[in-house]
Amino acid sequence: MTVIDHTEAGFLPISRAAEQLRVDAVRNRIATRLHDVATEIERAHKETTRIERSYGESTKVNITEIDDAMETNAAVQQQKQMVARSVENEQILGREQKVLRRLQPSPYFGRIDVVDPDGKESLYIGTGSMQDEDGEFLVYDWRAPIAGVYYNGVLGPVTYDTPGGKRRVELARKRQFRIQKGKITNLFDASETIGDAMLQDVLGQESGEQMQNIVATIQREQNSIIRDTTSQLLIVQGAAGSGKTAAILQRVAYLLYHDRHSLTSDQLLMFSPNRMFAGYISEVLPSLGEKNMIQTTLSEFLELRHAGIAVQSLFERYEIDQDGVPAATAAMRAHKESAAYMNAVREYALHAPHLHFIDIELDGRVFFSKETMAKIYHEQPQAMSAADKFAAVRKTLMRRLNLRIKMEASSDWVDDAMAGLTESQVRRYTKGEQFATGEDEVTAVARAVVAEKFAPVYTALYDDYFIDIYAQYRAFLDQHEQDVTTPDVWAEMARAYSRDVERHKLLLADAAPILYLRDLLTGSGENHAVKAVFIDEMQDYSPALLMYVHHAFPNANMTLLGDREQDVFGSSYKHGDATAAIAAAFPRLRSRVLELNRAYRSSRQITDFATALLPKNPGIQAFSRDGVMPRLELAPRSQLNQRLVQRAAELRARHPRVAIITRSAKEAAGLTLQLNEQAPELKAQLLDANATGVGTGLMVLPVYLAKGLEFDACIAWQVDQEHYGPKDGLILYTVATRAQHELLLLGTDTPDLLQGPIHAGLLVTNGTPDAAKLAPSD
Numbered sequence: 001m002t003v004i005d006h007t008e009a010g011f012l013p014i015s016r017a018a019e020q021l022r023v024d025a026v027r028n029r030i031a032t033r034l035h036d037v038a039t040e041i042e043r044a045h046k047e048t049t050r051i052e053r054s055y056g057e058s059t060k061v062n063i064t065e066i067d068d069a070m071e072t073n074a075a076v077q078q079q080k081q082m083v084a085r086s087v088e089n090e091q092i093l094g095r096e097q098k099v100l101r102r103l104q105p106s107p108y109f110g111r112i113d114v115v116d117p118d119g120k121e122s123l124y125i126g127t128g129s130m131q132d133e134d135g136e137f138l139v140y141d142w143r144a145p146i147a148g149v150y151y152n153g154v155l156g157p158v159t160y161d162t163p164g165g166k167r168r169v170e171l172a173r174k175r176q177f178r179i180q181k182g183k184i185t186n187l188f189d190a191s192e193t194i195g196d197a198m199l200q201d202v203l204g205q206e207s208g209e210q211m212q213n214i215v216a217t218i219q220r221e222q223n224s225i226i227r228d229t230t231s232q233l234l235i236v237q238g239a240a241g242s243g244k245t246a247a248i249l250q251r252v253a254y255l256l257y258h259d260r261h262s263l264t265s266d267q268l269l270m271f272s273p274n275r276m277f278a279g280y281i282s283e284v285l286p287s288l289g290e291k292n293m294i295q296t297t298l299s300e301f302l303e304l305r306h307a308g309i310a311v312q313s314l315f316e317r318y319e320i321d322q323d324g325v326p327a328a329t330a331a332m333r334a335h336k337e338s339a340a341y342m343n344a345v346r347e348y349a350l351h352a353p354h355l356h357f358i359d360i361e362l363d364g365r366v367f368f369s370k371e372t373m374a375k376i377y378h379e380q381p382q383a384m385s386a387a388d389k390f391a392a393v394r395k396t397l398m399r400r401l402n403l404r405i406k407m408e409a410s411s412d413w414v415d416d417a418m419a420g421l422t423e424s425q426v427r428r429y430t431k432g433e434q435f436a437t438g439e440d441e442v443t444a445v446a447r448a449v450v451a452e453k454f455a456p457v458y459t460a461l462y463d464d465y466f467i468d469i470y471a472q473y474r475a476f477l478d479q480h481e482q483d484v485t486t487p488d489v490w491a492e493m494a495r496a497y498s499r500d501v502e503r504h505k506l507l508l509a510d511a512a513p514i515l516y517l518r519d520l521l522t523g524s525g526e527n528h529a530v531k532a533v534f535i536d537e538m539q540d541y542s543p544a545l546l547m548y549v550h551h552a553f554p555n556a557n558m559t560l561l562g563d564r565e566q567d568v569f570g571s572s573y574k575h576g577d578a579t580a581a582i583a584a585a586f587p588r589l590r591s592r593v594l595e596l597n598r599a600y601r602s603s604r605q606i607t608d609f610a611t612a613l614l615p616k617n618p619g620i621q622a623f624s625r626d627g628v629m630p631r632l633e634l635a636p637r638s639q640l641n642q643r644l645v646q647r648a649a650e651l652r653a654r655h656p657r658v659a660i661i662t663r664s665a666k667e668a669a670g671l672t673l674q675l676n677e678q679a680p681e682l683k684a685q686l687l688d689a690n691a692t693g694v695g696t697g698l699m700v701l702p703v704y705l706a707k708g709l710e711f712d713a714c715i716a717w718q719v720d721q722e723h724y725g726p727k728d729g730l731i732l733y734t735v736a737t738r739a740q741h742e743l744l745l746l747g748t749d750t751p752d753l754l755q756g757p758i759h760a761g762l763l764v765t766n767g768t769p770d771a772a773k774l775a776p777s778d
């Protein structure tokens with residue numbers, strides 16, 4: 001490694017005072033430029049208005065003369081281009097103004113000193129780029145190729161990717177800043193990757209109502225997720241609090257920058273675990289100057305596609321599962337959620353012998369009967385796929401519909417209807433078309449009148465409302481061979497399915513297979529506009545669901561993030577490694593699996609305790625931020641509520657955001673009521689499935705809604721023998737890892753689950769009768 005004299009000409013000075021001077025200079029430049037940009041925007045706007053006005057006038061003046069009209073046409077084109085240019089100019093200036101405003105209080109967060117064949121340079125990195133009068137970069141956008149060095153490189157020789165291939169430089173210094181309102185409040189030199197000092201500083205702060213961007217402190221392994229532009233399927237398995245969500249969001253910002261000429265935020269789709277989470281993350285992209293991607297939840301997505309049917313949500317299923325899942329139900333559910341089952345659906349869709357057609361009716365009378373449809377279907381060549389036969393039925397019926405329209409056009413009711421038409425109604429029917437003869441016009445209007453009346457038939461054909469997909473799926477269930485349960489149990493399940501459908505209800509496990517079947521048979525359901533799909537909490541998605549999402553967005557690369565240890569919904573019935581099952585469901589995609597094992601959210605003490613709850617430690621390392629030990633507090637049942645009030649008040653006095661986390665929504669609702677009666681001054685707020693944002697104060701919520709969120713302090717409610725069984729380690733792990741700084745477990749006695757961690761000295765307890773038993777052993 002070359003030894004570099006940092007004070008040599010080429011690098012900028014390194015003293016804090018010199019750095020502050022540079023910050024001041026950059027901010028001065030920002031202020032001047034902001035002033036100029038405002039003037040330029042005003043000028044550009046006036047220009048746009050002027051061109052638009054004169055464009056109007058020039059058309060008015062010359063339009064009467066034929067020759068002039070042609071001339072005007074050319075002039076109009078020219079004017080249009082001028083308006084477009086002027087508007088574009090305004091937009092460019094507007095964008096610059098936004099970047100400058102964002103940079104003004106804190107122009108950058110990093111500096112790298114690099115040596116390349118052209119010499120030595122100090123480069124500064126921020127959330128956007130800006131240049132000086134000579135076009136020299138004062139700040140580089142964190143997504144620029146050279147900025148990769150800041151995140152990836154250790155000091156010494158490093159390479160970074162550019163559009164033209166890899167480049168090699170020597171990294172001589174890496175420095176991090178915290179700049180607030182133009183003043184450097186902290187400055188660290190990092191010898192390795194982004195140093196711990198800055199991260200300590202950031203993570204030690206109180207949590208916020210909304211997630212913040214992490215661009216100043218992205219870690220090396222997170223960077224490789226963010227900057228991956230080649231994988232079609234990127235799977236990130238990461239410990240709780242390891243920055244998966246953070247990485248996904250910075251990745252969106254990175255992709256929008258990297259592919260800025262071909263990609264827009266409305267081509268990116270994010271599946272969030274719930275609406276509240278969507279609100280929680282909604283500020284990250286705007287803080288980086290990007291628009292938010294489209295956001296949805298699994299429930300919303302499924303309900304939209306199963307119009308008119310209430311699809312069971314993960315939450316509903318979880319609440320029911322709390323009473324126990326019978327073994328046969330668990331086995332059938334796991335089977336229906338497997339890739340193998342989806343493949344069986346595909347196989348069936350290819351060769352379905354009979355389709356469950358339904359009559360298309362008009363005004364209460366059958367227009368096309370299901371028998372006719374079945375006849376056309378069976379007339380198709382045997383070797384044809386079911387989907388092609390279905391398409392042939394649709395095409396034939398469309399042709400017949402057109403024929404019926406032509407024939408019907410000469411019937412008496414049409415004559416009567418036409419007699420009463422006004423001029424403007426006729427124009428609406430002919431859509432401004434010119435006709436050679438009056439007779440042609442009459443025929444056209446007559447057909448349009450009939451077409452309007454027959455429109456529902458057209459819609460039914462167009463939207464595939466002539467197949468009963470739910471009955472078709474029942475037919476699939478009836479012929480499906482499986483070995484997960486007895487034929488009788490399977491048949492009973494199939495009958496229960498049909499009873500549910502009659503009541504417009506559907507179990508979650510059937511939702512994706514039915515959609516898949518429908519899409520494969522009818523050739524519909526694909527959205528080609530979406531270029532990338534991001535799924536947070538992938539452990540909540542079965543391989544079947546993921547396969548369907550992939551089918552629905554065939555042009556999209558997929559980024560899946562999750563934590564197999566936070567399988568709150570599946571812990572009661574799933575076995576095996578979900579990540580492996582997911583990767584196996586997509587054998588044809590170029591895929592990459594990455595792991596994030598460093599947990600950043602919680603203090604070391606909380607992370608160590610939470611990790612001890614897992615059956616085997618998957619290699620999670622706590623980030624070295626010290627805090628207080630998690631506590632277990634036991635109290636007799638009669639005193640538990642009082643203790644809760646007391647502890648919640650204490651924690652609130654220390655922290656702005658405290659959560660009480662229950663097992664179920666019902667418990668959360670009941671507890672909030674009680675708290676508000678007992679201690680109204682605590683202002684406990686219930687967060688339920690309809691909540692759209694997380695607030696500040698004392699919040700009460702069930703564990704499954706807490707996923708993905710974080711709080712300064714968490715109280716895990718009723719962690720005792722009665723409420724936490726030996727298999728509930730993953731649930732308690734999820735609860736525990738929501739806490740950044742303090743964790744308190746409240747219960748009436750010690751669940752078996754806690755014996756391990758307690759004896760390992762990872763939990764302290766209060767002076768209860770159990771204290772001696774619970775005291776950390778040495």
Ligand SMILES: Nc1ncnc2c1ncn2[C@@H]1O[C@H](COP(=O)(O)OP(=O)(O)OP(=O)(O)O)[C@@H](O)[C@H]1O
Pocket residue numbers: 199202203211212214217218219222238239240241242243244245246247562563566600601707708709710737
């Ligand atoms: N490189 C980083 N710099 C600063 N903060 C970070 C970094 N990585 C993660 N964090 C912070 O750690 C916390 C946890 O991150 P995040 O929510 O993305 O984790 P996660 O893996 O999605 O967690 P979970 O699975 O528990 O929902 C957040 O507050 C995030 O801002």
